[in-house]
Amino acid sequence: MKRIIYSCPFIPAEWLAAHGLHPCRILPGHGQGHDSPDTLAGLCQYARLFSNCALRESPGAIVFSTLCDQMRRMAELLGRQTSIPIFLFNVPSTWQSPAARQIYLHELVRLGRFLVTHGGVEPKQEYLSEVMKSYDRKREQLKGLRQHLSARQFSEAIVNFHRSGSIETNANPKGIEVDKLPVALLGGPMFADIFEIFDLVAQNGGDIALDATESGERTLPDRFNPTNLEDNPLDELAHAYFGTIPDVSRRPNTLLYEWLDRMIRERGIRGIIIRYNTWCDLWHAEVSRLKEHAGLPVLTLHTENTYAPGERLRTATRIEAFMDLLK
Amino acid sequence: MTCKPARLSLCQWDQRYEELYASAPPPYPYGGPLCTHAEDGDQRLTKLLFDNSEAALRLWNFLLSEEDRLQSARDRGKKLVGAMKDLGTVPVMAYALPEVVAFYPDGAWWIPCVMELSAGLLSIADRMGIDETFCPVRAMLGAFETQAHFPIPDLLICSVGATCDDFSAIAQRLAGMGHPILWWEIPHRRFPEAGEEAVTLPGGLQAPRSQVEVVRTELERIKSAFKGLAGVPLTDEMLELSITKTNEVRRLLDRLRYYAYTATPCPLPALEMLIAEMLAIHFCSDQDECVRVLEQLVEEVRSRVIEGTGVLPEDNVRVFWVNPVADLRAMNLLEDCGGRLCGTEFLFCHALEPIPEDLPPMEALACSALADPMVGSAADRAARILAEIKRFGAEAVAISRIPGASHCATEGTIIRDYLQASMTLPILEIEIPPICDGMAASIKNRLRALVETARSQR
Numbered sequence: 001m002k003r004i005i006y007s008c009p010f011i012p013a014e015w016l017a018a019h020g021l022h023p024c025r026i027l028p029g030h031g032q033g034h035d036s037p038d039t040l041a042g043l044c045q046y047a048r049l050f051s052n053c054a055l056r057e058s059p060g061a062i063v064f065s066t067l068c069d070q071m072r073r074m075a076e077l078l079g080r081q082t083s084i085p086i087f088l089f090n091v092p093s094t095w096q097s098p099a100a101r102q103i104y105l106h107e108l109v110r111l112g113r114f115l116v117t118h119g120g121v122e123p124k125q126e127y128l129s130e131v132m133k134s135y136d137r138k139r140e141q142l143k144g145l146r147q148h149l150s151a152r153q154f155s156e157a158i159v160n161f162h163r164s165g166s167i168e169t170n171a172n173p174k175g176i177e178v179d180k181l182p183v184a185l186l187g188g189p190m191f192a193d194i195f196e197i198f199d200l201v202a203q204n205g206g207d208i209a210l211d212a213t214e215s216g217e218r219t220l221p222d223r224f225n226p227t228n229l230e231d232n233p234l235d236e237l238a239h240a241y242f243g244t245i246p247d248v249s250r251r252p253n254t255l256l257y258e259w260l261d262r263m264i265r266e267r268g269i270r271g272i273i274i275r276y277n278t279w280c281d282l283w284h285a286e287v288s289r290l291k292e293h294a295g296l297p298v299l300t301l302h303t304e305n306t307y308a309p310g311e312r313l314r315t316a317t318r319i320e321a322f323m324d325l326l327k
Numbered sequence: 328m329t330c331k332p333a334r335l336s337l338c339q340w341d342q343r344y345e346e347l348y349a350s351a352p353p354p355y356p357y358g359g360p361l362c363t364h365a366e367d368g369d370q371r372l373t374k375l376l377f378d379n380s381e382a383a384l385r386l387w388n389f390l391l392s393e394e395d396r397l398q399s400a401r402d403r404g405k406k407l408v409g410a411m412k413d414l415g416t417v418p419v420m421a422y423a424l425p426e427v428v429a430f431y432p433d434g435a436w437w438i439p440c441v442m443e444l445s446a447g448l449l450s451i452a453d454r455m456g457i458d459e460t461f462c463p464v465r466a467m468l469g470a471f472e473t474q475a476h477f478p479i480p481d482l483l484i485c486s487v488g489a490t491c492d493d494f495s496a497i498a499q500r501l502a503g504m505g506h507p508i509l510w511w512e513i514p515h516r517r518f519p520e521a522g523e524e525a526v527t528l529p530g531g532l533q534a535p536r537s538q539v540e541v542v543r544t545e546l547e548r549i550k551s552a553f554k555g556l557a558g559v560p561l562t563d564e565m566l567e568l569s570i571t572k573t574n575e576v577r578r579l580l581d582r583l584r585y586y587a588y589t590a591t592p593c594p595l596p597a598l599e600m601l602i603a604e605m606l607a608i609h610f611c612s613d614q615d616e617c618v619r620v621l622e623q624l625v626e627e628v629r630s631r632v633i634e635g636t637g638v639l640p641e642d643n644v645r646v647f648w649v650n651p652v653a654d655l656r657a658m659n660l661l662e663d664c665g666g667r668l669c670g671t672e673f674l675f676c677h678a679l680e681p682i683p684e685d686l687p688p689m690e691a692l693a694c695s696a697l698a699d700p701m702v703g704s705a706a707d708r709a710a711r712i713l714a715e716i717k718r719f720g721a722e723a724v725a726i727s728r729i730p731g732a733s734h735c736a737t738e739g740t741i742i743r744d745y746l747q748a749s750m751t752l753p754i755l756e757i758e759i760p761p762i763c764d765g766m767a768a769s770i771k772n773r774l775r776a777l778v779e780t781a782r783s784q785r
């Protein structure tokens with residue numbers, strides 16, 4: 001089955017799967033070569049490494065989105081250097097107007113046409129509903145794992161689910177954790193090789209009780225409405241993804257703040273670690289406001305590579321100091 | 328008064344001003360010697376060279392008196408609209424309403440340069456966490472915070488979607504500071520696919536009809552907001568009139584560009600051309616006066632062309648300039664190094680194209696907005712640049728990088744590659760900071776090398 005590589009949380013895996021293709025939402029790691037556009041000053045490292053990583057996956061196609069300008073332009077840059085089919089999905093920044101929703105729906109249809117051109121099969125409505133039900137069930141199962149897995153295991157399970165569409169449940173259940181300080185990890189997408197942050201927090205008496213990064217539970221769409229799912233699955237798909245996922249890129253970005261407030265309350269969060277990538281303007285610009293808004297201690301990690309040799313120790317020390325502060 | 332075209336320093340201009348207006352002041356209400364602006368804080372003027380014509384003086388005075396004009400409009404009860412990011416569309420709607428004045432708070436981009444960092448706007452942005460990894464538009468946050476550079480608009484309207492992250496992020500911070508924003512979506516312009524109806528946009532690019540419709544619908548939301556603001560509906564007739572006036576400005580600029588970029592010797596310096604082109608986006612807050620300012624400038628340049636006079640040596644190399652320069656002085660440096668401006672693409676070339684007058688006005692405005700070079704691919708932008716390079720007969724290309732601008736890293740590369748694949752002119756990519764004095768020697772060296780390479784290819 002052809003794999004369609006993407007990274008944007010607003011691309012519904014269900015839509016790709018319903019076309020008979022394998023949706024594969026990946027997280028790049030560091031040190032993944034320079035076989036795509038060279039390092040360019042001012043270029044988001046995540047966008048660049050995603051391109052490198054996507055090429056290595058030998059994909060049937062790569063789907064970029066306009067969620068940020070860097071990715072929008074990276075799609076063009078990569079398109080000039082590879083013969084792999086590339087689709088640029090226009091995710092509107094606004095979300096409250098009928099026009100924005102219409103653009104999103106229209107883009108889903110356009111993506112569908114692209115997929116059919118590149119080996120996919122146009123899905124019947126009933127089949128799309130079935131695929132959506134299956135994903136909905138799996139996501140619920142996934143969310144349920146939070147109680148049983150360590151924070152790192154849970155976040156990695158989400159990443160794996162995005163990548164493979166299946167849930168790996170063979171991780172050892174976590175023991176009962178008492179007196180761990182609940183912390184939120186907030187920000188843009190993680191890199192595959194920096195999940196050690198979870199361990200560092202745990203080693204210092206904390207627990208990342210909320211993974212609000214782009215690759216964590218923040219970007220899981222809402223459950224589907226069963227009636228709409230039968231009547232108009234595509235519309236319901238658009239609603240669940242476009243209408244409910246809180247993100248820093250949305251204008252206005254009020255959903256993000258509302259979601260965060262709710263989750264901080266529900267999970268009793270005591271401190272926030274904000275991690276974003278250098279040159280990511282969208283997160284960078286929001287950090288000060290998030291600090292003011294949350295009213296909780298905040299640690300920001302924004303190095304290019306939190307775990308580059310020289311940085312690892314520094315990051316560990318900063319997390320240790322932060323956890324001490326929370327205690 | 329006729330006099331040989333030349334570039335003058337601020338002091339020289341002040342002497343000339345005394346001579347020119349000893350008996351009567353200039354025949355427009357915002358006139359005065361340029362030194363008054365420098366004394367008011369626009370210190371960069373002391374480092375610049377200006378064209379010596381009365382038309383250029385009027386242009387500068389018009390530009391530098393905008394804050395007073397906005398304040399006076401507010402005092403007279405007019406409503407102020409802060410249009411953001413679209414560069415050229417929303418103001419056309421605003422100026423259709425007699426009681427509304429629109430301007431771009433984005434213009435704060437240049438305040439750090441013009442005031443030589445003395446206004447502290449970048450420091451304020453720094454304190455808000457918006458540091459030098461963002462482009463100079465971050466000065467806008469400081470301008471809102473200090474409320475010292477323009478009156479706070481009654482309505483803020485910002486385009487988002489296919490725009491730069493810098494602006495989207497900074498505008499969101501502005502909203503977070505308590506300034507409500509009407510956001511409207513500008514989709515990423517793409518080429519129509521098979522089976523999709525295509526629309527040709529101003530400038531010749533194509534887009535699917537569905538995208539034009541989306542933008543038109545978004546502009547309808549803005550139209551409703553204008554009705555709420557002004558208390559009167561914005562009718563098609565009002566819009567048509569504003570489009571006609573806008574096109575008058577754009578036609579004047581087209582003529583000016585044609586004379587300035589094709590005549591030899593160069594009849595108007597690069598700096599004045601940059602300022603004149605900027606008038607296209609919101610008419611410097613007065614549509615009618617903007618026309619008069621440009622008419623005088625066009626007339627001055629036309630007579631210079633007829634007389635065969637100019638401001639630079641005849642053999643200065645013809646350079647096409649891509650992207651606005653964060654420091655105005657860079658335009659002077661180009662000429663000091665033996666170059667002259669011969670075409671520009673300052674990120675708002677769509678605002679220089681006439682808005683179609685044979686379409687319903689809202690559709691015409693949607694087409695105009697979609698023609699923005701920044702909402703499409705860098706290759707589209709490069710193709711347009713190439714066409715202009717050919718039109719004006721440029722001999723070299725300078726692509727200035729904007730410090731911190733997120734689009735420059737990828738875009739500059741694509742534009743350079745595209746141009747190199749289609750022509751043999753030398754290309755220079757160069758970063759221009761808001762105050763380039765510290766790097767002036769290196770910038771000059773690189774510009775000289777560009778000019779010399781172009782000369783050797785003659």
Ligand code: SF4
Pocket residue numbers: 044045046047067068069070071188189277279280281282283
């Ligand atoms: S990290 Fe930020 S800039 Fe980079 S791709 Fe993601 S949203 Fe875009």
Ligand code: SF4
Pocket residue numbers: 462463464491492493494674701729731732733734
């Ligand atoms: S200069 Fe570039 S980055 Fe800055 S606001 Fe303009 S388009 Fe955006």
